[in-house]
Every structure is written in C-alpha cells, then in structure tokens.
Amino acid sequence: xxxxxxxxxxxxxxxxxxxxxxxxxxxxxxxxxxxxxxxxxxxxxxxxxxxxxxxxxxxxxxxxxxxxxxxxxxxxxxxxxxxxxxxxxxxxxxxxxxxxxxxxxxxxxxxxxxxxxxxxxxxxxxxxxxxxxxxxxxxxxxxxxxxxxxxxxxxxxxxxxxxxxxxxxxxxxxxxxxxxxxxxxxxxxxxxxxxxxxxxxxxxxxxxxxxxxxxxxxxxxxxxxxxxxxxxxxxxxxxxxxxxxxxxxxxxxxx
Numbered sequence: 001x002x003x004x005x006x007x008x009x010x011x012x013x014x015x016x017x018x019x020x021x022x023x024x025x026x027x028x029x030x031x032x033x034x035x036x037x038x039x040x041x042x043x044x045x046x047x048x049x050x051x052x053x054x055x056x057x058x059x060x061x062x063x064x065x066x067x068x069x070x071x072x073x074x075x076x077x078x079x080x081x082x083x084x085x086x087x088x089x090x091x092x093x094x095x096x097x098x099x100x101x102x103x104x105x106x107x108x109x110x111x112x113x114x115x116x117x118x119x120x121x122x123x124x125x126x127x128x129x130x131x132x133x134x135x136x137x138x139x140x141x142x143x144x145x146x147x148x149x150x151x152x153x154x155x156x157x158x159x160x161x162x163x164x165x166x167x168x169x170x171x172x173x174x175x176x177x178x179x180x181x182x183x184x185x186x187x188x189x190x191x192x193x194x195x196x197x198x199x200x201x202x203x204x205x206x207x208x209x210x211x212x213x214x215x216x217x218x219x220x221x222x223x224x225x226x227x228x229x230x231x232x233x234x235x236x237x238x239x240x241x242x243x244x245x246x247x248x249x250x251x252x253x254x255x
Contacts, residue, residue, distance in 0.1 A: 004046045005247040006056035006080065007105065008064060010130045012223055013038050016244050017049045023248050026241040028223075034067040035060065043075035054080040055251050057104045057243060083108060083250060090253040091119060095143035102143075103133070105243055110135045110143050112246025113219045116239070122212035125242065126201050128224035130154055134204050139212065149200060152193035152224050159189055178231065197224070198231035205233055 003018040013035065014028045027045070029038040046054065054077065058065050069079055085107040087094050092111045096102040106127065113123040114137045125135045128151055135146035150158065160167045169185040178195070182188035205218045218235060220228065221242035229238055239245070 001053060002049055002051045003053045003055065003251060004051040005244045007243040008056060008058035008060045010060060013042060014244065015042050016241060017051060018248050021252060023245060026244055035064040036067045036071055039068050039071035043071050043077055046077055047075055054078050055083060055247050056080040057083045057108045057247060059103055059105050090249050091141045092137060093142050095145050106133050106135050108246035109221060109243045110137050111249055112242050113137065114141060115249045116245060117217040122208060122216040124204055124208045124218045126204060126220045128197060128220065128222040128228060132197055136208060152197050155193035155196065156189050194228060194231060198228055201236060202233045205236060
C-alpha cells in the first residue's frame with residue numbers, strides 16, 4: 001500500500017509517500033489563498049505515486065482543509081483523513097488539560113520525536129515556523145506540556161510594523177547572513193530574531209537535560225529550522241520532516 005502523508009502549515013504544505021512502511025523524501029510548496037494551487041500539485045503527485053490512502057495534519061483552517069478535499073476528490077483520490085490531537089496514541093499520553101487545544105501538528109511531532117528517540121528517552125521538540133513551539137515528552141511517553149513564542153519571521157514583522165523608527169532605518173536594507181553583531185538595521189533585526197530563537201532552544205535543552213540527564217534528545221523541525229542550524233547548541237538534531245515521521249508512526253500503529 002502506498003500512503004500519502006501531508007503536513008499543512010500556515011505558509012507551506014509538506015508531503016511524502018510511505019511505501020511498504022518506508023517514508024520517502026519530503027517535498028514542500030508555499031501556500032497562498034485557499035491553497036488550491038499547491039493542493040492540485042500535491043494531488044497530481046499522489047496520482048503518480050498511486051496512493052491508496054491519505055493521512056494529513058493541518059493547522060491551516062477550515063477553508064484550506066475544504067480546498068484540500070475538493071482538489072483530491074477532483075483528482076479521483078481518496079478523501080484525506082485529518083489527524084487530531086488524542087488523549088493517547090502510539091504510546092504517548094497527551095498532557096493538556098483540554099486535549100483538543102494542543103495543536104494537532106504539535107501532537108503528531110511529539111509522537112514522532114518519542115519514537116525517533118527509541119520509546120524510552122525524554123525528548124523536546126522545537127518546531128520553528130510562524131510560531132516557535134516547544135513540547136516535552138517524558139521517557140514514559142507522557143507529554144509534559146510546552147511553550148509558544150513568535151517565530152523568527154513573526155518577530156521581524158512585529159518590529160517592522162510596530163516601531164516606526166526601526167522600520168524606517170531597515171527600509172531598503174539588504175539582509176546579510178546572520179551575525180553576532182550586525183552593522184545595519186535590517187541585518188540586526190533578522191540576526192536578533194534568529195539568535196533569540198536559538199537562545200530559547202538552548203535554554204530548553206539545558207532544562208530538559210537537567211531534569212532527565214544527558215541522554216535526553218532535542219529535535220528541531222519546521223520551515224525555519226534550516227536558518228538556525230549554525231546557531232544551535234551541540235546535541236540538537238534538525239529533522240525537517242518530523243511531523244511526517246509522526247504521521248507515519250500513527251499510520252503504522254493504527255488498529
């Protein structure tokens with residue numbers, strides 16, 4: 001059975017095909033409007049791959065989810081099954097007081113991370129996207145909860161929209177590679193946002209290992225993870241397709 005796994009975020013759709021329980025390479029497209037342009041391309045890829053089952057996770061809202069279903073129906077494909085946060089799945093217990101309030105992408109990534117670490121190791125998942133989220137799972141599979149801060153791009157946007165002087169000085173500037181100390185405003189904003197996120201990750205890693213020891217694993221994922229790679233502390237692993245790996249675990253463990 002060929003299965004299509006889809007991760008629909010706020011700005012991108014990512015997908016991969018699972019063949020004989022092996023996950024293929026992740027692909028991604030930007031999203032705009034109701035997402036139909038990107039979804040039609042994903043559907044075409046699914047037709048070529050001869051998928052017979054489709055599992056998706058989405059934080060993109062009802063309009064885009066409806067668009068996804070329309071595009072796949074038009075292509076003659078099965079209706080995508082949308083994953084939601086659950087009380088227990090694949091050995092992981094949800095730690096939120098109200099289960100549904102934990103974003104489905106965070107839940108799926110937490111499941112994927114715990115299995116990635118071998119089902120017996122504490123893990124922290126930091127997903128860097130529009131928002132940057134942290135989720136911790138204990139060695140016993142208990143989701144302990146998490147934190148949410150603005151993602152680097154949102155930090156930059158908030159400064160440019162909320163501070164007239166900074167926005168004026170950054171206008172027209174060319175953003176250079178991340179720097180410890182920048183010498184122009186545009187680079188200072190972007191470098192500062194990346195360093196703030198990297199510091200958040202480093203502190204989260206320290207706290208995790210203080211509580212669970214050096215064997216605890218820290219995984220960084222999301223569209224903004226690649227830009228952070230040079231700034232990450234030792235012991236942090238970047239896994240861009242962690243949500244898709246989590247979907248693969250859920251698909252494998254489903255009754």
